């Protein structure tokens with residue numbers, strides 16, 4: 001994720017993966033060369049409002065800078081598409097930033113078409129703190 005520009009600590013990544021890895025709609029595939037991880041792809045298969053078949057999303061894709069242009073990205077996409085096919089997914093989409101010119105050429109070369117825009121908005125809200133055990137007990141006592 002750091003290679004993609006999203007500064008992430010190991011504990012943060014563990015926390016994210018804890019949710020992702022126990023959700024069967026997600027797939028996380030790694031590319032390894034000589035036992036070293038050199039790329040990953042993360043996907044999601046989900047029911048669609050617009051189409052009868054389930055839809056597929058490529059949520060994350062990256063190969064290490066020193067391992068690029070060796071077919072690793074192509075191999076990761078091929079594995080993800082194979083997995084989508086097993087899940088009866090017939091339509092795959094993804095978001096990519098305007099600035100990721102390499103990625104645009106990569107997806108073009110693999111038959112992905114540009115067909116829309118992405119709109120993003122950061123929502124301002126206060127994350128709700130979990131009540132402490134003491135607070136929960138106090139609440140229950142008041143109810144009685």
Ligand SMILES: CC(C)(COP(=O)(O)OP(=O)(O)OC[C@H]1O[C@@H](n2cnc3c(N)ncnc32)[C@H](O)[C@@H]1OP(=O)(O)O)[C@@H](O)C(=O)NCCC(=O)NCCS
Pocket residue numbers: 003004060061062063064067068069070071072073074075094095096097100102103105106107109110
């Ligand atoms: C996009 C990315 C995953 C491609 O991975 P990769 O392992 O280098 O890709 P491949 O070697 O499998 O390339 C397959 C084909 O895509 C095209 N391609 C890939 N990178 C390209 C580039 N920089 N310029 C032009 N074409 C490119 C080529 O046609 C290439 O085939 P070729 O090498 O035989 O000509 C990698 O560049 C990356 O991690 N970039 C940074 C993160 C990123 O942008 N991720 C996508 C977020 S949506």
